[in-house]
Every structure is written in structure tokens, then in C-alpha cells.
Amino acid sequence: MGSDYIKIAKALASLGHEARLKVFRLLVRSGHEGLTVSELQHHLDMPASTLAHHLRTLVLSGLVVQDRKGREIYNRPDFDVMETMMAFLNEECCAGVSLASSTA
Template structure:
């Protein structure tokens, strides 16, 4: 991951509402969640929600599919995992095997959009 991409991702997540949206979408899994349901769950007006979803989409952290009249948003797990990998790639001076248990195990949370969870 390039540093500029990491900075864009972290910048998008460095806002309370966007972080809440992203965490909700991560919990929703690979099936995602309709925009209206996101707004209801977080108590956000549609204009505010649209603004924050656009920022997360521009950072490459969320994507959407049209299903009839609904937009279904989902987290982009490969981007999330790449960011986590970037943040931990030099953990324990690059010797992850020598780290204390749980310090930076490099676990991949979701390996594909098809729902393979680890």
C-alpha cells in the first residue's frame, strides 16, 4: 500500500460519523446494508449520510450495488485488510513470529467479498 492511500483511508476514518458508518458496515458482513437502514441505525439524515458515504467511497473503503431502488453499501474488506497490513508490517521489527502473543498477529479478518471469514 502506498503511503498516500493509507493517509486517505485514515483521514476518511478520522471522523466520528464515518468511523461509525464503516464499523457498522464491517459488522454487517459481505452482504452490506441499504443506505436507508444505515441512516436509521445511526440516526443520520439522508443528506448527511450521503456526504459521509461519498467520503468513504472516495477513500476506497466502501462500495455499493444498486438493488432495485436501493443502494446497498458494504465495506471493502481487501482495502481494510491492506490498511491493517500496512500499519502492522513492521511490527516487532518485521519479525512477527518473535512478537508476544496478540501484539500484531497480522490476522486477516475477511478474505473475500464472498464472505469467507477468519
């Protein structure tokens, strides 16, 4: 379970920046096809170097996969990773937490 915590923490940390969250949400909306860097730039009005930096962080966290098709690089969300992260966050929702004993 420890490595799961590390993977989930990295994914969540990468989404902890406003620009990366915007990029990821746009990619999620694009579906399995993904978007090229130029398409992302067009939608987000973000300089290429800034976008490249944020995409690299998302790729390293496992949330985004890049595929080359000809001269274009398509960026798409890894929906399996996203679903694993969401399931992790939801798995103990409302399960209840109690104090074993209080020594106040």
C-alpha cells in the same frame, strides 16, 4: 510504495471523523451483504444528507463500495482495502527503531 502511502493515508483520513468511523464499523459488522442507506439511517439516527456526505467520503477513499440492486443502493466495506490498510499498519510492528548515530 509511494502510491500505497497515499492510498492508506486517504483511507485513514476518511476514518478520522467520528461519524464516518461509526458508519464504517457498522458496515463491517454487516459483512459482505452491506446495508442500504435507509438501514444505515435507522441504525445511526443520522440525517440523509449527512449520511450521504460521509458515505461519499468513504467511497472516494476506497473503503466502501456501493452496489445498486433494483431501487436500493447497498453499501459494503471493501474488505480487501481494509485488510491492506491493517496489514500496512501491522507489518513493522515491534521491528525496532534505532538511531544511527547521535551528535548531542
